[in-house]
Amino acid sequence: PSGSMAEGKVSELQIAIHRDENTLTPFTYVTGYPGAAVLRLVFDSLFILDEQNQPLPWMVADYEVNAAFTEYRISLLPGQFWHDGRPVTADDVAFSFSYPLTQSQTRWRRIAAQVESTDVTDELNLTIRLKTGNPDFLSQALTDMPIIPKHIYENEVDATMVGEALGSGPYRLVEYEEGKHYIFEAVPGYFRGDALVERIVMPIIPDITTIFQALTAGSIHATTAHVAPELVSVFAAERDIAVMSGPGLATTLLQINNEVYPFTLPEMRRAVMLALDLQELVDVVLLGHGDPGSLGFFHPAGIFGTDAFVPERDLTKSNELLDGLGFLRQGDFRVDGNGQPLSFELLVAANNPLRIRSAELIAEQLKEVGIDIRVVSLEPTTLDERVWPGFDVSQERNYTLSIWGWSAPVQLRPDALIQLAATDHAMGSLNLGGFASSEFERLAERFITEMNADARKAIIDEMQVLFARDIPLIPLFYQQVIMAYRPAAYAGWVLQQGEGIINKMSFLPGFARAGSAQEPQSDAAADGRDFLFYLLLAGVLGAVIVVKGRKKGHAS
Amino acid sequence: MTCENKKKQLPLALAGAVILSIFLIMAIFAPVLAPYDPHQRVGLPFSSPSGGHLLGTNDIGQDIFSELIYGSRLSLGLAVLTALVSTGFGALLGLVAGFLGKRVESVIMRCTDFMLVLPFLPLAILLAAMLGQGFFQLVLVISVISWAGTARIVRAQVLKVKAKGYIFNLQAIGAGPWYLLRKHIFREVLPLITYHTMLSASNAVLIEASLSFLGLGNPLLKSWGSILYYAQIRNAMLTDSWLWWVIPPGLSIAFLSAGFLLIGFYLEAYANPRVERGQIDA
Amino acid sequence: MQVNWKRRRGTAQYLILILVVITVNFALPRMLPGNPLVFLAGEDVGLLSYAERNELLSRYNLDRPLPVQYVHYLRDLVTLQWGDSFSKREPIWDILWGRVPWTLLLALSSIVLSSFFGAVLGVRAAMNRGRWSDIRLLLIVSFLGSFPSFWLGMVLIAVFAVQLNWFPVFGAYTVGTGYFGLQKLADVLQHLTLPLLTLTLLSIGRYFLTMRYSLIELMGEDYIILAKAKGLPERVIKYKYVMRNALLPFITVLMMDLGFVLSGATVVETVFAYPGLGRLMFEAVLARDYPLLQYSFLVVALIVIAFNYLADRMYAYLDPRVGEEG
Amino acid sequence: MLNVEGLSCYYPVADKEVTAVCNLSFDLGKNSMLGLIGESGSGKTTVAWALLGMLGDLGGHAHGQFTWKGTVYDFHSPAPWRHLRWREIAIVPQTAMNSFNPVYTIGHSLTEVLKWHVSALGANERSARAKEILARVELDPQLFYSYPHQLSGGMRQRAALAKALICNPKILILDEATTGLDVITEGNILKTVAGLKKELGMSLIIITHDLRLVENLCDDYVVLKDGFAQQPGSPYIKKLFSAMLQIGKKPKVADVRGVPILVAKNMSKSFRKPGTRKKFLAIDCVSVSLTPGSITGLVGASGSGKSTLVNTLFHMLRPDGGSISFQGKTISSDPSAIKGMQRQMGLVRQDPFDSLPPHEKVSAVVAEPLQIHSLSEGRQKDLKKVSQLLAEVGLEPEVYIDRFPHQLSGGQRQRVAIARALVTNPSVLVLDEPTSMLDATIKLEILQLIAQQAIEKRLAVLLVTHDLAAASLVCDHILVLHHGKSVASGSFEMLLQNSSSSYLRQLLLAATDLKGYWRHLDEVAPGCSGEGVGVMIPPAVSLSVAERISNL
Ligand SMILES: Nc1ncnc2c1ncn2[C@@H]1O[C@H](COP(=O)(O)OP(=O)(O)OP(=O)(O)O)[C@@H](O)[C@H]1O
């Protein structure tokens, strides 16, 4: 039930969310996507990321950063209120940057840990002082940290006990039923203008196929779920459904355990890399709706990436490298120096068909250079436990190769490569392959102390070069973010790169796209389904006739 | 009427046998019958049926027809093996429990109670983590969870049969429990056991598919269930491809269990000769 | 005296069973690879320092030796202080309360429907044993029961929800409406239809076959033949007289099915986004949410045991010859 | 009232049709009683079921016509059976003992019929009527609350009669309905039925082997032989009637006393009283001892505990008290000892419809004890033995050996059961009403067979019977049970002379002369023991068992 109201406003939208994100407070939500994304409808942050993931002042009227990147002076825009009517003050902001330290929620805690002190000047002004200078604090932390109401949290020892999601964002969470739905209502008099959609109803639908059935049926108007590649053409042909797409930032990669022979040898890793045909992966698995991975990890279209590191397949070179290592062919496959066949297990999560398919393709591709890959699918948490035991890279890993993935925010972090490859367990907290390189360590140290933006970018480029040379891991592809929605219901959607269309900008005047109703497209709607329908109808009719016939038989 | 019945039942049993043997032949001669290696990508992903690919190709371009033929190996094997193991074990315990009664019975029954409430999903994960995710592990997992049901039902039926006068009579003239179980009780519950064998056979195939659906199975095994799983997860229902991707494996599973049922039908006539007695609609 | 002893032994056995179940529900989740850290620490769990991780573990008593944890669990269990779920961040009681009614609605109605139709069709088939109508029914029922549940669910959605728009695609009710009273009821029933149909089609086969078998086994009995000679209406003989005798195995199937639908409808609940226990448990398993797992499994286990116990007790009532000395 | 024209009935047996009844015609007048007699397997039961249109349910089919209230119906076509059954024609089937649904109480079964046929009655009225009718057939109205398996064979037969009477049918078919009753009860029951017949203008078809009944009660009779009706006065009919047993012709005393092989001392068994929590003793300190070569008769009213005693002897019921010793050894609860004892014992249970495995052919049924006790000497030899035994009990092996039990008549099943009991050459034979469904000729043959076996093979026999004539003929020793107590024991003659047991006298009186007994009952109040009882008892003549057999 929705209807366009006057002035292009919409009274209600049904947006399916593909998993339960608990009470949707900063301390109870579960995943970065869709959890944190939806959370931002309710909670504001000082800055937000715009369409291109560039920081944009939001709650902030004016700000100033000192040269050492240790002091961030911020003055808030007036007229901001919590959903319970109290005004948002600098005090709340300061509280938001200290309170998470007492909590176990790591994402906020990590930010708060950088803060040495906060200095509240008056109602609307404060200064945040960092322990060490960090030029990325604005883009990484100030855009991220949700501002929470001090009066709600201040006496709470365990923040997860606060069930009510009370923020200052454009939407108020009015109802949450565990496992069933969320309902949001636009907050009147929001300081950036009244939201264009009065009410958002988010049913929780765990099965993606069901979500798209519902979208086809018209019972939902949009969804947090990304459209599967094979559906793009289907939806494109569908009159009532529009599709929006952009590069994806979620990275699917071949994680290599650098500590397991022969992958301890960079040549071996390089040989594997050269034997892979990433474009084929994209074409077959993603049907072209994605981009092949860059060895420098960062998406070429992203902030830090360049397309210089997208590898080309080169079987001859790969073979040469392997031969050079003394891994000679014996029959179909090669054997290593100890006479052991080059045969490895490739672990993959059993719940992710794209990754399973990728693994199968990789096995096929590596077979061509004489490497035997046995794909093993594992229940996701079991896989985690083998690749990333205890989520602690210092613990003993138990795998050789695995198809792994990092979510979109990792692509946005300037220090992503350090996390992925630094030897130090605290810094290289995502270094699942146990990559160790003194050269890289030096780069990392330089990066941390460097405050100049351009110099930092240069170091990142150097790191990417090193990645492309030593190959600690092999990024396979970045799946495009494709979103589908019913334009007749609402068309103001803004696609944030790598994330999707569920964000504040989609709903706020001045940010949302103009021109709501879209022209209906061609009506070549899936004939197959019509056929299915008639077939089943015939089946039901047949059954009815049979039963009736039997009854008659009885009567006589 | 007996004559009619017999005449009618023989072709049925034959039909069942034919269906099963077709699948069996499919399984045994898969390499000969299948046009392609089902693990090989031989066409464009998601292509429609054509001369080269009778049932089109799947999401990465493997030939669905070949997948189907090779799938019969695993599905048939899984169905038969699980059915035999779980019903065999379950029926045996059910018979013993129902007939011997007393302490044996209550111990066995508490075991079945326990099996019935044993949480299946964690168990499946645990066994998969400990034993791996191969074919035999799958057989084991599915058997472990399904024998208890058979045991309970068989036991309930045995209790009923045990109360019959002729069993009482035979006991009186010295028939021991094993003798009675073997010669009479087993025979009386044989149709029920056959049904359960058939049900567990098709159930095994379904459980395998469902495990895949939940991301707990092994979608790498080429089975009918995994073909369906990919069809489902790659949204075959929203495109045209359901016609050649979803219907054939679905029908195969259905025909397999129909085949088993028809055979069971014949067995039942053997176990209970009073076929023509007491048909109320006569 | 003797009876008394027997009963006491029976009770003891059930106590042991329940204790074993309690223990297994404690141990099994903890034996799984992985841990619930990701839900305790949020998404950036990899950034936890060593000390932070330890602190977190100790806050939830996860660093204690298992026996100690077990004792804690037992204590919480009996004092009914079940605490919060790791992944849901809500009291387990509340979570269960939010789910159990829906599960019961789905489970019970599917059991009622499938047992009813299974029984009726089973009687029909048995009465026509060996004839075409029997074989036809047998084939249809076995055929329908041979499709994977997710597949069946999807087909139903595609036809009845998307194409015909007769039923909603997902959920247990329309979200965000002010329905109440009859309107609400109609809405809930509408949402119930498709998942119910799926579950029913799936489990009808068992009832059908069990009923058919039990009847055929009875059909030759002299008292059934006499019942007909007594001029009782056919309907009465079929659906009352004869069915009563077939109840013993039938009830067994029924009680067992209950356990299955309570916790095993995961797939159907997922496909239809139905907020039942099955999906909850499945998510809890993936999350390694120990407390939620152990208590929800326990609740289901107790319900199942209770019903099977009931079934056992009913045997003697259902067939007075059973359970007497002989 | 009812006119049957050219009734033929067929059963399929192994792809062939056997004709059970051929071209039978008869009339049944209003308020009349028709006897349907003939030897075992001649088609009597078949006729009865055909009249209810039930042959189809037994696997057979019928041809012919019948006229009912002026309308002609075809047996073949779906006649208005629904309206005829029970309201107009009711039956006490030969399977009466097995005709109650075991999961319902007797009361439920009775009221159910009422519910569907006499819709005007309320629930309370229905149960009142049911209890009343139970009392009428000499059953304790409390049995309303019992389950069928808690009743003795005779009690079940009477309950079946109650069920048949409860709707006041116009025609009542009694198919061997009194075989499980002692003569006194039988007399009383028949009197009740006769009374009802007069009262309600009911017609009866009585199927029986007891020709005295036919002689004394029936207005007319039809004699069947191999499915064909016999002309009145045909030699076959004469032969049939001459074979009637006359009690008292050859009584005897025997003292073949040896060492008893089976001794049961002070056996007691209690059951719960129906509808209450109280217990009663079904057998109360009863002792029996069986000696090789002798036949012990166990007689007593229906429900007096005979079958219960038999069951305890076979360890199928755990007695509350008492001990059993076999071949001098006390048999405890040790299974192997029990099995060893059971191996040497043969058993024929009271209800032949409930004691044969339904899914085995006769050959397998009879040979089964050999299998059980691993006495089998190979298929061929076993089969030969079985054939021989079947022939001895009067069943042609070629015809019957490949049939299933449900394809046999009641008497045929009884004989199969006897053959089965004899197949292991047991040393103790326990027979619970083994000849109740047999006609006089075959009965004599069977009794002769048993007696012969007793002598030749030194068999100890316990014969439970209501047929005092038979008992007096073959039994060396008789034990009389009354309400679970052993009230008298000794040789037949001794018991007659020592007339302390008025109960036995009554029994004998009734057995000797039915008409006289009935008259006697009419004169004196029911249940009394009159003066002239002794008069009818013939003088005792001592005869050895061997002589008795030659006399038979
Ligand atoms: N269902 C059946 N199938 C095949 N033959 C049958 C069936 N029922 C009875 N018969 C045969 O039909 C003949 C007549 O049987 P019926 O039961 O009418 O005999 P009866 O006169 O009642 O004998 P009895 O006095 O022993 O009860 C017998 O030879 C019997 O073997």
Ligand SMILES: Nc1ncnc2c1ncn2[C@@H]1O[C@H](COP(=O)(O)OP(=O)(O)OP(=O)(O)O)[C@@H](O)[C@H]1O
């Ligand atoms: N299982 C039982 N439960 C309760 N009462 C029983 C049970 N079996 C027998 N009785 C009762 O015990 C008494 C004796 O029964 P029994 O069968 O021994 O009689 P019977 O002498 O064989 O009679 P009949 O000649 O009628 O067969 C009856 O009153 C009967 O109701």
Ligand SMILES: [Mg+2]
């Ligand atoms: Mg008869």
Ligand SMILES: [Mg+2]
């Ligand atoms: Mg008796």
